[in-house]
Amino acid sequence: MGDISLFELKNIIGNKKLILSMQKSIAQKKNFHSYIIHGKKNSGKLFLANCFAKFILCQNEKKNNDACENCYSCHSFEEKNNPDVIYVKPTKTNFIGVDDIREQVKEKANIKPYVCEYKIFILEDADKMTVQAQNALLKILEEPPSFVIFFLLGDEKKNFLPTIVSRCAVLKTDLIDLGQIKNYLIENYREKDKNLIDVCCNYSGGNLGQALILLNDENFFALREKIIDFMISLKKNDLALAINFVREFEIQKENIDLIFDIIYFWYADLFFYCQTNDVLQLKNLDKIEQIKKTCVLCDAGILYKKLKSVEKAKIYLDYNVNFKLNLTGFLIDLFLD
Ligand SMILES: [Zn+2]
CATH class of the missing domain: 1.20.272 (Zinc Finger, Delta Prime; domain 3)
Structure with a gap:
């Protein structure tokens, strides 16, 4: 298998438009503090958020427009123990609730980052948060500490409160050309039967994550x-x-x-x-x-x-x-x- 797991911008398949607007936003620090990434299930939202979070947190100068892979931040990010990235998780129900926002976001957002310049919160299924939870989050989005960045991920943009959407740079994942998915699978899963790879591509509906899940x-x-x-x-x-x-x-x-x-x-x-x-x-x-x-x-x-x-x-x-x-x-x- 290739470097599938590395969260590098160069490993993102498709999504050219999203990458460009994200890079622009990061370079100009415009709409910089909260992002919504929305799109179909298994279309790579978490992978994209991880790639950009790692890129933003990288402690070296970003010469090649990608994370350096050498600094403490990059290493610890891949090992899933970078202290400045927080994956907000639901604790009581299936989705993030108001208590989770209080305990995992509000209390931590005011504490300065430990090693990096920024502190990043990643919230999966943020579109499925209750209105209460979204409102609690909104209060933080309205006046975020300068070092805090949010990635809110969700299938449906319409499920976010309009007040949340208005505070965020909104990015949508693309469906990927089936040929590109096929090439990727052939390249990274050489041991798998070609016909089965074709079947997984055809069933993926253009979502690489879906193709990977099916293949395995x-x-x-x-x-x-x-x-x-x-x-x-x-x-x-x-x-x-x-x-x-x-x-x-x-x-x-x-x-x-x-x-x-x-x-x-x-x-x-x-x-x-x-x-x-x-x-x-x-x-x-x-x-x-x-x-x-x-x-x-x-x-x-x-x-x-x-x-x-x-x-x-x-x-x-x-x-x-x-x-x-x-x-x-x-x-x-x-x-x-
Ligand atoms: Zn780095």
């Missing part, structure tokens, strides 16, 4: 096998099988997005192959034979309808519709061909 997740490949087998064996009116499926996957609730992605890409592949006979664009590149075989028995119109049902189910998912209800409704949709 045995459960993903096992889950995909199971679901595709089920989709192949699914026959009209076999309600018993469908109910078994729902039961089985209820224990995989936390993977529901992935389950629907797998179903979606399966039907997308079938539909695409049915229409074009082109294998190069398929998402499940390791399943070409099964796709060809299954397509013989399929009708493009019906596949299109199924694809639409999956899309609909995915939208309901975003609205937090009950897992069992959604999956059952979706399977009934599938049977109505």
Whole structure:
């Protein structure tokens, strides 16, 4: 494996615009004290924050526009014990609460940095903080000590209070070109099967972090096998099988997005192959034979309808519709061909 873990600006893939505006802000010390980095889950928000925090804290002159890797700050940052970077963590619930802001931010923000010029607070899932917690944080953002810098990370900018947003430089992560993700994975995971790398790229939706998680997740490949087998064996009116499926996957609730992605890409592949006979664009590149075989028995119109049902189910998912209800409704949709 390459230097994947090093938080260096040169190791950031894509996100050129974000890097440029960040570098400008740091060089000019403009909007310098609080940043929001928002974007899709696993799109690299924490990695970006770490790279910039390390860069800002580096104790040497930044000649090459990157952290030096030689100073105490750079070393301790990589070893996760730099005393001047604070990762604010939730202690009582799943997300940072008002007590966490009081104890981990307010009490520490007024204490000068120990070794570096600045003190940096990084808050993951800051968009999921309660209004109370955000308001407590706002008070600090309004008059931050000159040495304090905040990185607030979150999936959705709209979940931050407007008053918080107005105090921050707002940066959004980019989706990364799939070709770039593929090159990165091939370069850094030489031992992995090329077809599986392709599958992970295709499932990543342009989020490198997602591709990395999938590539290293045995459960993903096992889950995909199971679901595709089920989709192949699914026959009209076999309600018993469908109910078994729902039961089985209820224990995989936390993977529901992935389950629907797998179903979606399966039907997308079938539909695409049915229409074009082109294998190069398929998402499940390791399943070409099964796709060809299954397509013989399929009708493009019906596949299109199924694809639409999956899309609909995915939208309901975003609205937090009950897992069992959604999956059952979706399977009934599938049977109505
Ligand atoms: Zn350094």
